[in-house]
Amino acid sequence: MTLLQDFTKGFIKENPVFIMALGLCPVLAVTTSVENAIGMGLAATFVLVGSNFMISLIKKLIPAKVRIPCYIVVIASFVTVVDMSMNAFLPDLHKNLGLFIPLIVVNCVILGRAEAFANRNNLIRSILDGFGMGLGFTLALVVLGVIRELLGVGTLLGYNILPLGFRESPMLVAILAPGAFITMGLLMGLLNMRRKTTQGAE
Amino acid sequence: MMYYLKLAFVLLVIAGLASATLAYLNGKTQPIIEANKKLAELAAREKVLPGASAFERDSLAVEGAQVSDSLEPLRLQDDSGGGMFFYYRAYDKDHNLVGYIFTALGKGYSSTIQTMCGVVFADDGALELNAIEILYQGETPGLGANAVNDKFLGRFNGLSQLLTTSRLYVDKDGGDITSITGATITTRAIVNSIREGMNHLPAPPVSEETPEPIIESAPVEPIAPVVLEEEAA
């Protein structure tokens, strides 16, 4: 596998959200607006790259028996760094994401990549993998965010997109909890359909 | 045995390094976070009561008060004074009492909403709500979270207390405040908390005398107990 593939596989082919169904909680919880989606995605990407880098660096020093606790400490440190710097420099975004910042620790994408990839591969590949997976995660969040904000509020990134009549009585359910689940289910179904047809063509 | 010691040692070193890094970063970011909070608080005060430059903290004992000290709006536990109602007397540059500021706490759909309220004195000596600002809310984005928009906040400008006690209810409860689309609970929480707070505030002083000059950082003198007006049932 080339370095480029290490980077790009996370986008679609091994997308952590749509294909592997990992890290679902923040995906559904914070995608009520595109802005929150981007913020969450980038925060998770930072943690992913950081923890993949760190773990790949120290993997030889860690005895196999305590590797999971060690990973958790490394990941939790990066999460706290994100938490503190976001609170200091982007207080509004921090308020919106709230509880889901510390919960990046238990995002299975991050621990999963540490265990499945960074633990076995060299520094450069691990960083690329973390970066690619992080961007794939962000992509999934943004797709969901765009759909839900557009249908539920009628805006994108706060800018008015749909006509006033729609914005005054939008499809509220899209930003409520049920909308998150249903959008996610339909998107996964759509991806399945696409995969089926491309496989059929081959 | 040596093996287990090694395991514990590695874990300890990693945890120690992580804690040290975080302690360092915490020292760097904490002042900024505090400063941001202070700035936000000041900006909110300026918005709800423009022109006031000095503030003096005061409190009343109120049974089961759900109103916080507005300087530390995030501390909701009992130690900020269970059953105490905190408010600020606001003075302009010439040390004239121009109004009160208080922070109302109302339990909304998914968070306790903190609303800063600026109260001025109307010509007839009644209390009038000048403007409000949401300091904190964790309501559903797109619904309850719309409470921070000026379109909603503007509905509260210039309500007199006469209106407050009887008409300051959500429209669904028979009042005059139109609730946010799809977020009656949020609106009700805000409206009810403001109404309660307004009811706790002391009546404006009758005399026109200029009060003693106040320096903001001066320690607040113990204040004689303020007699509360009989509340409208």
Add this chain to the structure above:
Amino acid sequence: MQFMGSVFALAITAIFVQNFVLSRFLGLCPYIGVSKKLDSAIGMGMAVVFVMTLASAISWLIQTYLLNRFGLGYLQTIAFILTIAALVQFVEMVIQKTAPALYKSLGVYLPLITTNCAVLGVSILNISEGFNFLGAVLNGLFAGLGFTLVLVAMAGIRERLEQAEVPQAMKGMPIAFIVAGCMALAFLGFSGFKI
């Protein structure tokens, strides 16, 4: 009497109004992942109730007597997740020694719980909502019960769904999400429930 009333209010809030899975979006991975079979859902649910209650108690004690006392609030995330990991490991060992039968049915699910964000979530929420010790423990217990309720309900539906004719592309996970959406819609009816 008043005490029982507030316990009841807490229970209704944590189980229905603010259900961890359907309204707070916590613990989705096991909700989707372990809801294919009814008996595994019950096993997972019981393990989660157990761990959430214990984790609520211990994390509250750590926050109050360690982190707050020494001004170490910024270590909250690390401290809580390590506590939970250690707790899960410990519970696993104890159950294995004392109740082999229980271990057989719960054992496989225990390691999965460390990365269940509902557990870390309830620990952090207990602190930020300002609960006292008893409130935190009860909140953990009820939140766990709420999780189990929807997990078991979901498993029941999905077992039936196996037999249903679902469009090829929607089979498996996609239809599970749609079902979850319908359940969330039903739970929306509890919103604004004031006790």
